[in-house]
Amino acid sequence: MVRNLVVLGGSSHPELTETICNHLGVPPANILLSKFAVGETRVEIMDSVRGKDVFIIQSGGGKVNDHLMELLITISACKTASAKRVTAVLPLFPYSRQSDIPYNKTGAPLAKAPTQLNRNGNYTFDSRPTTPMPGQAESAGMKGGPENLHKKLMDMQLRDNGDGQRSRSPVKMPRRSTMESVSSEKSDYFDDNSLTPTVTNGSANGDKPVAKFHKAPPHFEPQRGYKQWVAQAGTLVADLLTCAGADHIITMDLHDPQYQGFFDIPVDNLYGKHLLRKYIQFHIPQYQNAVIVSPDAGGAKRATAIADALGMPFALIHKERRPTQITDRQNATMMLVGDVADRVAILVDDLADTSNTITRAAKLLKKEGASKVIALVTHGVLSGDAIDRINASAIDKVVVTNSVDQEENKKRCQKLEVLEVGNVFAEAIRRVHHGESISVLFHD
Numbered sequence: 475m476v477r478n479l480v481v482l483g484g485s486s487h488p489e490l491t492e493t494i495c496n497h498l499g500v501p502p503a504n505i506l507l508s509k510f511a512v513g514e515t516r517v518e519i520m521d522s523v524r525g526k527d528v529f530i531i532q533s534g535g536g537k538v539n540d541h542l543m544e545l546l547i548t549i550s551a552c553k554t555a556s557a558k559r560v561t562a563v564l565p566l567f568p569y570s571r572q573s574d575i576p577y578n579k580t581g582a583p584l585a586k587a588p589t590q591l592n593r594n595g596n597y598t599f600d601s602r603p604t605t606p607m608p609g610q611a612e613s614a615g616m617k618g619g620p621e622n623l624h625k626k627l628m629d630m631q632l633r634d635n636g637d638g639q640r641s642r643s644p645v646k647m648p649r650r651s652t653m654e655s656v657s658s659e660k661s662d663y664f665d666d667n668s669l670t671p672t673v674t675n676g677s678a679n680g681d682k683p684v685a686k687f688h689k690a691p692p693h694f695e696p697q698r699g700y701k702q703w704v705a706q707a708g709t710l711v712a713d714l715l716t717c718a719g720a721d722h723i724i725t726m727d728l729h730d731p732q733y734q735g736f737f738d739i740p741v742d743n744l745y746g747k748h749l750l751r752k753y754i755q756f757h758i759p760q761y762q763n764a765v766i767v768s769p770d771a772g773g774a775k776r777a778t779a780i781a782d783a784l785g786m787p788f789a790l791i792h793k794e795r796r797p798t799q800i801t802d803r804q805n806a807t808m809m810l811v812g813d814v815a816d817r818v819a820i821l822v823d824d825l826a827d828t829s830n831t832i833t834r835a836a837k838l839l840k841k842e843g844a845s846k847v848i849a850l851v852t853h854g855v856l857s858g859d860a861i862d863r864i865n866a867s868a869i870d871k872v873v874v875t876n877s878v879d880q881e882e883n884k885k886r887c888q889k890l891e892v893l894e895v896g897n898v899f900a901e902a903i904r905r906v907h908h909g910e911s912i913s914v915l916f917h918d
């Protein structure tokens with residue numbers, strides 16, 4: 475029997491809230507979640523939370539921004555309604571991939587690989603851009619790369635008309651030499667404090683209006699190490715949750731476990747690897763002959779933990795992203811380290827978003843002789859055309875947890891299998907509520 479415990483469910487995953495409540499033996503508290511006509515989120519908590527230990531279930535994925543705002547408002551509402559403690563339960567933590575932004579050599583953020591559709595509209599699962607070779611012409615994929623983005627941004631800065639307002643159409647600037655000569659001849663027109671062109675209406679004799687520049691724009695050269703100002707939204711989201719009144723966070727398989735350090739409240743980061751490990755043991759025949767594969771270096775620790783626990787071999791796909799000396803462009807090719815020939819390859823990753831990573835990895839693994847490819851992923855975000863991509867790919871099966879709602883995805887993808895995660899969160903909530911250790915949930 476749990477007393478003084480209140481579970482509130484956000485609109486992101488009502489099914490998971492229900493499962494958690496069933497495990498805890500408490501009904502979900504009544505909450506009204508809607509939107510005003512203008513689009514603002516409306517939250518009304520219909521049950522008393524005064525002096526209660528409140529757990530709010532809200533996952534990332536789907537309409538992630540709406541869900542985040544709803545969560546923040548709900549936390550704040552509980553605090554102002556005198557809840558004793560408010561814990562945000564975020565099975566998939568939103569914005570956790572934005573705690574750090576990878577930059578290329580010039581400082582621009584690395585863009586995602588463009589779509590892998592060929593001319594016929596079929597997925598190729600190839601790396602984009604392709605591996606650059608000496609003397610090879612720049613590929614179309616590279617033309618739209620991050621350096622181009624960098625150039626575009628610089629162009630936009632040049633178009634800035636100086637008072638903070640960006641012109642929609644390019645402002646025609648006189649060539650530098652012209653402006654310099656104007657500067658020396660018409661020095662009375664110049665105002666050192668402004669770059670704004672002055673438009674004179676012309677003289678009484680009917681001259682057309684003429685734009686005169688007060689000052690030549692600064693000559694803008696790309697600087698070594700120049701960085702665009704990229705928001706590190708992970709920090710902001712951590713601050714927002716704390717500021718709204720969250721006292722505690724429970725989540726699972728944070729993309730970057732160091733993200734816990736962004737909070738000055740307790741964060742319990744549960745592991746999904748136990749569920750994935752059990753799936754391997756009980757659902758993959760002769761799993762000892764299979765091989766665990768991490769589709770990128772970032773997930774190697776997670777994948778090796780499963781391989782070690784089960785005494786299985788391990789292989790790594792290295793997602794090469796560093797600019798090469800040849801072109802200094804983003805190079806997102808994949809290289810396999812390890813042997814997968816004639817084995818079932820089990821890809822282990824924390825999340826599949828566009829599913830580019832797992833589908834491309836599957837193509838490579840099959841090329842290297844894997845007999846079957848099964849992807850085990852904690853968070854099946856599966857946004858955009860991820861399901862179509864999986865359906866068309868070499869992957870034989872994708873196993874995800876229901877940390878994100880999978881109802882619709884299951885209908886569209888025969889290859890998808892879903893593991894229940896509600897019981898793990900229910901147990902974590904119960905232990906946090908009773909002040910018991912939850913480290914038992916971390917043990918192998």
Ligand SMILES: O=P(O)(O)OC[C@H]1O[C@H](OP(=O)(O)OP(=O)(O)O)[C@H](O)[C@@H]1O
Binds near residue numbers: 824827828
């Ligand atoms: O389904 P997708 O859209 O391909 O995204 C999934 C990939 O993204 C994440 O890694 P990320 O690319 O952020 O690299 P990192 O591990 O180096 O942070 C995650 O660990 C997956 O590998």
